[in-house]
Structure formats: C-alpha cells, structure tokens
Amino acid sequence: MNPFSYILSLIPLETAYAHCDIPCGIYDPTPAQIAAHTVIRMTNLIDELKASGSEPSFDERKKIIHRISRLTKVKEEHAELVKEEIRIIWGDYFKEENLKDYPDLHKLVFKIMKLSSRVKQEVDPEDALELLSAVQEFAEIFYKSKGPEIVRVPSGYPTGGEIVSHK
Amino acid sequence: MMPRLKPNNTVIVSSVPFLFSEPRVDDIVLFKNSDKIMVKRISKILNGKYYVRGDNKVDSKNIEPISKREILGKVVITL
Numbered sequence: 001m002n003p004f005s006y007i008l009s010l011i012p013l014e015t016a017y018a019h020c021d022i023p024c025g026i027y028d029p030t031p032a033q034i035a036a037h038t039v040i041r042m043t044n045l046i047d048e049l050k051a052s053g054s055e056p057s058f059d060e061r062k063k064i065i066h067r068i069s070r071l072t073k074v075k076e077e078h079a080e081l082v083k084e085e086i087r088i089i090w091g092d093y094f095k096e097e098n099l100k101d102y103p104d105l106h107k108l109v110f111k112i113m114k115l116s117s118r119v120k121q122e123v124d125p126e127d128a129l130e131l132l133s134a135v136q137e138f139a140e141i142f143y144k145s146k147g148p149e150i151v152r153v154p155s156g157y158p159t160g161g162e163i164v165s166h167k
Numbered sequence: 168m169m170p171r172l173k174p175n176n177t178v179i180v181s182s183v184p185f186l187f188s189e190p191r192v193d194d195i196v197l198f199k200n201s202d203k204i205m206v207k208r209i210s211k212i213l214n215g216k217y218y219v220r221g222d223n224k225v226d227s228k229n230i231e232p233i234s235k236r237e238i239l240g241k242v243v244i245t246l
Contacts, residue, residue, distance in 0.1 A: 008177065008246070016178070016197055016206040018168040018221050 027093040029139035032085035033163050035078040036132040039119050040159045042075035043128040079116045082131065086112050086138060094145070102141050112138060132161065139164035168206060169223045171195070172245065178206065180240040190217060190235065195242040198233050205230075206242065 046068060052060060090109045099105060115131040118124075136152075143150045148166035155163050172178065172195070180197045190196060194209050196219065207219035207230075216232035 013177065014204060016180075016204045018172060018206055018223075 027089050027142070029085070029089060029135070029142045030163065030165065032082050032089075032135050033132070033139060035081040035085065036128075036135045037155055037157050037159045037161065037163075038078040039075055039082065040125065040128040040132060040161075041157065042071045042078070043119065043123055043125050044159070046071045046075070046123050047125055076120050079120045079131075082135060083113055083116045086135065089138075089142060093142070098145055101145065105141060108134060108138055108141070136162070136164045168195075168208070168221045171208075171222050172206065172242075177246040178242045179244040179246070181243050182240040184241045184243070185235075185238065190238055190241070197239040197242065198237045199239065200230060200233075200237075204239065 049064060049068065051064060056064070086109060090105070094105060112131070112134045115127060115134055119127050119131050140150055143164070143166045146166075151165055151167055152162040153165055155161050190209055190212070192209050192212060195206060196209060196217075197204060197206050198219070199205075205219075207221055209217050210220045211218035213232070216234060217238065218232045219230065
C-alpha cells in the first residue's frame with residue numbers, strides 16, 4: 001500500500017451514489033401490452049355474460065354477480081398495470097432529447113392514462129381495443145428510439161391481435 | 168456520472184465554497200436524497216431550486232430539484 005492510500009484508509013470515507021436506484025437499463029413495453037390484452041379479454045367476458053332468462057333465480061344471480069366481480073377486479077388491476085408500466089418507461093427511460101424525434105410522446109402517454117381510466121369505468125370493448133392500439137403505438141416509439149427493427153407478432157391470446165416486438 | 172466520475176472514485180467535497188458563493192450550473196455537488204448521499208451535476212437553477220443530473224445521459228435518472236440546504240458540498244478534488 002502506498003503512503004497516500006494508507007492515509008486515505010485512515011480517513012472515514014462515506015459512499016456517495018450517482019444514481020437514485022439501480023440503473024438497470026431494462027425497459028420493455030411488453031408487460032403493458034399483455035395487460036392491455038387482459039383488459040380486452042375481461043371486457044369481452046363481462047360483455048358476453050348472459051342470464052338464462054329475464055327473471056334468473058337467486059342462485060344464478062349470485063353466480064353472475066360473483067363472476068362479474070372477479071372479472072372486474074382483474075380488469076381494474078390490469079388497467080392500472082398498463083398505467084404503471086407506461087409511466088415507468090415514460091418517466092425513467094425517455095429523455096427530453098427523445099421529444100425532438102417523438103414530439104407527440106407526452107400526448108400519447110396522456111391518452112393512455114385517460115383510456116386506462118375509461119376502461120376501468122366502462123365495459124366497452126371498443127375502448128379496450130383503443131387502449132391496446134395506443135399502447136402498441138407507444139411500444140413502436142420505444143423500439144424506434146432504441147434502434148432494433150420492429151415486428152408485429154400474433155399475440156396467441158384469446159383476444160387475437162398482435163404484440164409489438166423487435167427482431 | 169461517467170465519464171467525469173467512475174465507480175469507486177474517491178472525491179473530496181467541501182462546503183466552504185458555498186459559504187462565499189451560491190452553487191452554480193455545472194458544479195458537481197453532494198446532496199441528500201432520501202437516505203442516500205448522492206453526487207450529481209447542477210444542470211439548471213430555477214426559482215431557488217437546483218436541478219441536478221448525471222453526466223451519463225443514458226443511465227441518469229431525473230430526480231426532483233433540490234434546495235440549497237440539501238446540498239452538502241461541492242466536489243473540489245477527484246482522486
């Protein structure tokens with residue numbers, strides 16, 4: 001150990017960090033798309049629910065209410081997940097300089113936030129599809145900003161449609 | 168803070184410069200953020216708030232602007 005290092009070792013040093021969290025650099029818009037597909041699925045399932053007649057029995061009503069409650073819960077959770085996932089990429093990954101290339105980014109994120117709220121409030125398959133479409137648009141901007149070639153692959157989910165990914 | 172500061176660099180920080188003058192844009196400062204001591208560069212000063220960011224724009228997270236009393240000192244020497 002050289003004398004300078006020895007002197008330094010005698011001084012109580014404190015650690016300072018240059019990052020407020022672990023700078024993992026791992027961002028991916030896929031979870032947001034999966035959540036948006038889930039919202040579509042839950043919306044469709046609620047929308048397709050039918051009673052056997054105009055005066056269903058108490059037991060049947062109980063089952064329908066129970067099923068709607070569960071489907072709604074999942075729809076709420078995944079709409080919130082869309083918000084969270086998009087917010088993280090928007091807030092942590094994108095920088096001010098990205099806005100030069102994607103000037104409508106803020107507007108698109110605002111639209112996704114509002115659509116996510118709307119799909120919670122309503123049971124409208126068109127709103128859910130619009131949410132997925134906006135999230136896919138966001139995913140395309142994300143991949144364009146990173147550089148890899150964008151591909152749209154079939155989702156393979158009961159909702160059909162696609163997932164925006166990269167090669 | 169790459170390339171100006173690298174992991175495990177030792178820096179000497181002093182609060183003395185800020186006794187005589189206000190922190191300025193481009194100063195590298197030490198400040199408290201929650202329970203962590205952090206080091207970043209002042210990028211902007213607006214309405215008495217100091218906006219700080221890392222030099223490495225790829226990894227640098229945006230954090231809330233800080234006030235002068237949160238600044239512990241200025242990096243004066245990097246060893």
